[in-house]
Amino acid sequence: xxxxxxxxxxxxxxxxxxxxxxxxxxxxxxxxxxxxxxxxxxxxxxxxxxxxxxxxxxxxxxxxxxxxxxxxxxxxxxxxxxxxxxxxxxxxxxxxxxxxxxxxxxxxxxxxxxxxxxxxxxxxxxxxxxxxxxxxxxxxxxxxxxxxxxxxxxxxxxxxxxxxxxxxxxxxxxxxxxxxxxxxxxxxxxxxxxxxxxxxxxxxxxxxxxxxxxxxxxxxxxxxxxxxxxxxxxxxxxxxxxxxxxxxxxxxxxxxxxxxxxxxxxxxxxxxxxxxxxxxxxxxxxxxxxxxxxxxxxxxxxxxxxxxxxxxxxxxxxxxxxxxxxxxxxxxxxxxxxxxxxxxxxxxxxxxxxxxxxxxxxxxxxxxxxxxxxxxxxxxxxxxxxxxxxxxxxxxxxxxxxxxxxxxxxxxxxxxxxxxxxxxxxxxxxxxxxxx
Numbered sequence: 001x002x003x004x005x006x007x008x009x010x011x012x013x014x015x016x017x018x019x020x021x022x023x024x025x026x027x028x029x030x031x032x033x034x035x036x037x038x039x040x041x042x043x044x045x046x047x048x049x050x051x052x053x054x055x056x057x058x059x060x061x062x063x064x065x066x067x068x069x070x071x072x073x074x075x076x077x078x079x080x081x082x083x084x085x086x087x088x089x090x091x092x093x094x095x096x097x098x099x100x101x102x103x104x105x106x107x108x109x110x111x112x113x114x115x116x117x118x119x120x121x122x123x124x125x126x127x128x129x130x131x132x133x134x135x136x137x138x139x140x141x142x143x144x145x146x147x148x149x150x151x152x153x154x155x156x157x158x159x160x161x162x163x164x165x166x167x168x169x170x171x172x173x174x175x176x177x178x179x180x181x182x183x184x185x186x187x188x189x190x191x192x193x194x195x196x197x198x199x200x201x202x203x204x205x206x207x208x209x210x211x212x213x214x215x216x217x218x219x220x221x222x223x224x225x226x227x228x229x230x231x232x233x234x235x236x237x238x239x240x241x242x243x244x245x246x247x248x249x250x251x252x253x254x255x256x257x258x259x260x261x262x263x264x265x266x267x268x269x270x271x272x273x274x275x276x277x278x279x280x281x282x283x284x285x286x287x288x289x290x291x292x293x294x295x296x297x298x299x300x301x302x303x304x305x306x307x308x309x310x311x312x313x314x315x316x317x318x319x320x321x322x323x324x325x326x327x328x329x330x331x332x333x334x335x336x337x338x339x340x341x342x343x344x345x346x347x348x349x350x351x352x353x354x355x356x357x358x359x360x361x362x363x364x365x366x367x368x369x370x371x372x373x374x375x376x377x378x379x380x381x382x383x384x385x386x387x388x389x390x391x392x393x394x395x396x397x398x399x400x401x402x403x404x405x406x407x408x409x410x411x412x413x414x415x416x417x418x419x420x421x422x423x424x425x426x427x428x429x430x431x432x433x434x435x436x
Contacts, residue, residue: 011149022120026132027148046300055211058181061183073101087168095173095175134247144245154189177240183212191220192254204235215242231258233261243271250283260285260286261289266296276338280309285313288409289326295325315412324353328358342373345376382404406430
């Protein structure tokens, strides 16, 4: 499959017959980019620590047959989040939005959820045309282009002006690998209108024994005086891989708060982009990766300060055990018009094994002269004195290590503002650490 012939054949079979359709144009442009760029290699700067070509050594199901999946309500129940009975739940099955398994509890005047193809031709076509595929301006690699080339079964979410829905939005991504290898490519465009509040959480799960690969792109647009909390929880099987791009554009003065939790999987790559495109924007990015086995997790963040008086803060912490590998690449850009920018970045890591690897690379690109920017990174080991202190009080070594690692993670977990969701993640982490 590495010769990309398979994807070319599948694209020809799936081309839209309507050349004027905005999504068809996006698909064609991305397919052309995919043909030109190809898959990233270790020689690609943004992928130098993450080899992904071996994921394309098998043939995945990319056809419409994936819609005939046998995913059931019971499969969704296995990964439902706390408070799901009062939440808006969107379910993607093998990358396609599944209306039958989804539950929209908010009224249509508060929250609109439509298939992306429908939104592109109806009331919201102007918004779709203006914001769909803007992430490709920042991410120019073949994996991202592949998602754009095969947009199908995507979803459009519109949170209406001035709405503070009591129901959070949960998105479940389920890949059904019970019969064959699956490449799922979910696509979503979320628009948060003026003076509204969105609380969004995404989770991922694969069922079956075949290899699964989730190549997701979410583009989120935030208007003025809006507030967004975004959480991503990754705790999938050892043969489940994922490339997840979350591209957030703050087009009005607004507040964005994100937390990414990565526990398990095969190869996991997170692209978290924030574009601060209005004066006075504020953004906070937090991340926690607790890796063991042979899991490889790569967090690439980008904050592009385009307007004056913006504030951003990035804080990522990681733990790598066994033969796992962690990558953190944090990039801050300050454009010439972004005077009075305050931007901070910190990455802290703990190595628990001589066989584990951590690569960290903070970056600053500043083109303005009146700014406050800083970055820092550390890689160390578990505090031996603290471990000795706990063992001296009769706590077994394994349990003492778990307690210390849980304490290490607290800084990030405290950033999950929903108490039920935070407790849910804490339980996942305790189980994850206790089994190492």
